[in-house]
Amino acid sequence: MDENNVKKLIGETFNDIANAIETGKFGTNIKIGLTTLGSEHGVDALVKGAELASKEGSFEVVLIGPRVETSLENIEVDCEKDAHTMMEELLDSGYIQGCVTNHYNFDIGVSTVGRVITPAFGKDLLIATTTGTSDTDRTISMFENAIYGIITAKALGNNNPTVGILNVDNARSVERLLKKLNDNGYNINFGESMRSDGGLIMRGNDLLTSSVDVMVTDTLTGNILMKLFSSFNTGGTYEAVGYGYGPGIGFNHKRIINIISRASGTPVVANAIRYAAELAKGNLKNIIESEYQKLKELKFEKLIETYKQENTAKVETRDDFKMPEKEIVSAEISGIDILELEDAVTSLLKNGIYAESGMGCTGPIILVTETNLEKAKSILKENNYS
Numbered sequence: 001m002d003e004n005n006v007k008k009l010i011g012e013t014f015n016d017i018a019n020a021i022e023t024g025k026f027g028t029n030i031k032i033g034l035t036t037l038g039s040e041h042g043v044d045a046l047v048k049g050a051e052l053a054s055k056e057g058s059f060e061v062v063l064i065g066p067r068v069e070t071s072l073e074n075i076e077v078d079c080e081k082d083a084h085t086m087m088e089e090l091l092d093s094g095y096i097q098g099c100v101t102n103h104y105n106f107d108i109g110v111s112t113v114g115r116v117i118t119p120a121f122g123k124d125l126l127i128a129t130t131t132g133t134s135d136t137d138r139t140i141s142m143f144e145n146a147i148y149g150i151i152t153a154k155a156l157g158n159n160n161p162t163v164g165i166l167n168v169d170n171a172r173s174v175e176r177l178l179k180k181l182n183d184n185g186y187n188i189n190f191g192e193s194m195r196s197d198g199g200l201i202m203r204g205n206d207l208l209t210s211s212v213d214v215m216v217t218d219t220l221t222g223n224i225l226m227k228l229f230s231s232f233n234t235g236g237t238y239e240a241v242g243y244g245y246g247p248g249i250g251f252n253h254k255r256i257i258n259i260i261s262r263a264s265g266t267p268v269v270a271n272a273i274r275y276a277a278e279l280a281k282g283n284l285k286n287i288i289e290s291e292y293q294k295l296k297e298l299k300f301e302k303l304i305e306t307y308k309q310e311n312t313a314k315v316e317t318r319d320d321f322k323m324p325e326k327e328i329v330s331a332e333i334s335g336i337d338i339l340e341l342e343d344a345v346t347s348l349l350k351n352g353i354y355a356e357s358g359m360g361c362t363g364p365i366i367l368v369t370e371t372n373l374e375k376a377k378s379i380l381k382e383n384n385y386s
Helices: 003-023 043-054 082-095 139-153 171-183 204-209 219-231 266-280 286-295 300-311 340-351 372-382
Strands: 032-033 060-065 074-075 098-101 110-117 123-135 160-165 214-215 246-249 258-259 331-334 356-360 362-370
Touching: 032 043, 032 082, 032 266, 043 060, 043 139, 060 082, 082 098, 098 266, 110 139, 110 219, 123 139, 123 219, 123 246, 139 160, 139 171, 139 219, 139 246, 139 266, 139 300, 160 171, 171 300, 171 340, 219 266, 219 286, 246 266, 258 266, 286 300, 331 372, 340 356, 340 362, 340 372, 362 372
Parallel strands: 032 060, 032 098, 060 074, 098 258, 123 214, 160 214
Antiparallel strands: 110 123, 110 246, 246 258, 331 362, 356 362
């Protein structure tokens, strides 16, 4: 390095030190944007959230919106569309490393991982996912949601998060896919329900206690959960608790854009900015890329393709075989997805085993005789119903 470059470097270093002493912000090169238009609580509520977050000193906040009285940097725009355009330009140029906004439309394949504070023990919980659409197929969407949740946890510094699946439609199908991916070599730390029967299918109690680090669900359910967790003490008009609806995650998505609601209040805005800063510091974009490469090597996309082919092919009808005689059935088979329950029953009837569908205390069940129990389980497994 020549003498002029050395002097330049020394000069820049002293300027950085002087700026740090003046601002109290040491060692920060992270800037997080916040668009301030569109809130039901007005621009001031968002600005106050930004000012609150910026006091940490480990990152800077850049406001994108109308001019306001504040010490924060303020890039002036006067409508939401222009705010989003400016946000994207600032992210793509690297001027900011993440941004918090609302009412932003992600592409198909991208959905957000929310972060709430659960009431039982005050523990953080990632809800995967809360807005956006990972895939147009519900089961595949939830399957990918699980991966998005794991990626987000890793960016937050949790390299081995526990994962559970909320007991909603398709949960059992998602469980099978995740276990196949785990068998292929993608390590998934499956959690355990706090209920006495355990398992990785989670119930309402597990939401309240945060039995796992990542709760997998469909996006619409996740969105409702976010609203309940964040505003159950305020009547629903003001989101006061949590970190917002989280970053948009997708294998081809390159921007850290965290979503808040129009109902998000000052505390949630502040936490959403902190959340985005943590993800930027945790190299979220690099983790997405590295995890995707790993997944491709472990036949992640082949699993999806195979599932879709099998799901199309295995729809059963009761018109082309003789029904077995009715029997008294008392042996239960659980672990069948509710959306596949009747098809699974038909597959047994087709193989000469009398079966009925039912609903147990933990979800859908198939009832057969004790004599046919093991054979029925084998048939269901062969046909990918369990």
